[in-house]
Amino acid sequence: MAITGVVLAAGAGRRMGTPKALLSTAAGESWVGIACRLLLEAGCERVVVVLGASAASVVVPTDAAIQSVVNEDWASGMGSSLRVGLEAASGDAALIAVVDMPELPVAVVRRVLATGAPLVRAVFDGKPGHPVLIGAAHWAAAIATLGGDRGARAYLDAHGVVDVECGDLYDGHDVDTPGG
Template identity: 45%
Template sequence: MDPAVSAAHGGRVLAGLVLAAGAGRRFGGPKALVRRDGVLLVDQALATLRAAGCQPSLVVLGAQADQVRAAADLGGAVVLDNPSWPTGMGSSLRRGLAALATSRADAVVVLLVDMPGIGAAAVRRVAAGAGPDTLAAASYRPGRPGHPVVLGRAHWPGVAASADGDVGARPYLRRHGDQVRLVPCADVADPADLDRPADLDRLEPGTIEVSS
């Protein structure tokens, strides 16, 4: 691992995980293959994690995984296949956490591929000081957790056990609400998710911050 990256997180290892396995039925196809400002959403999400100092960065693919691999620039990322992707996002989160179990990561930032308005500034803010016991989430309304979410290693088994269907970490965060650090991010991120093509028009043209 780059010593500069480790130093930026107080010597702790912060991983990044992009969930990008869905079929995007309401959108008309996998959102990993959608372009915003000429860049695939999956590439933008990975660039966001790299710019925020997340290493390793993992991406979970499912629907049309071969097409995503062919179209995207996934160099430098750990690419995971989720054969259970039709069951929902929960299986992709479990797949990513299982892969990280053998890593040195102390915590992981979880980012959804269909939320391109969340950039590196929000990731850095939510992940500040993250360690093995961290539970943190961006907040755009008082008392309401949003994305990105940061999960410390100590919580991974519990999160995996509760992630089911189209539900990811939300049930675990709700049960452990007294431990969740909510970080206001409305000034640096747009939490809109893209369900349909028209939703792209709601987002301001974005610039993708890349790591130097």
């Protein structure tokens, strides 16, 4: 199965005080780079990084398998970024990840991919999270439901998403504030 990884990294990071796409670990590795490496390591053939706030300042890894696209409407919310990412995807499925989970282990991504289902979502102790796999046959219909700060949760729930418990591998937290 040919999978495009999609990294959602367009937000302004208001609670963080800066766009999360500009952040790096203490060791100097950018969160964008971590997300791209994770998706490629898990088996994605290519990765699309969706940028928005401070897009011109974000350093995207130089790799033929990684492409960046800019969501000009990023301020409207996650829905528009997901739309831009799915529109740039190719292959059989898109694996959606978020930039603010720099500690997400590759084992979570591999578990989601291993199901083989067309709609899959990682859950952590029963709570929906990322990554999310959306098969190509669902892209157009999912895009039609996206808007504002709504992602694809309602679409996934209405169309039989397979929830894959990953709480034994990670706690599912995303980093929204400094230090947390």
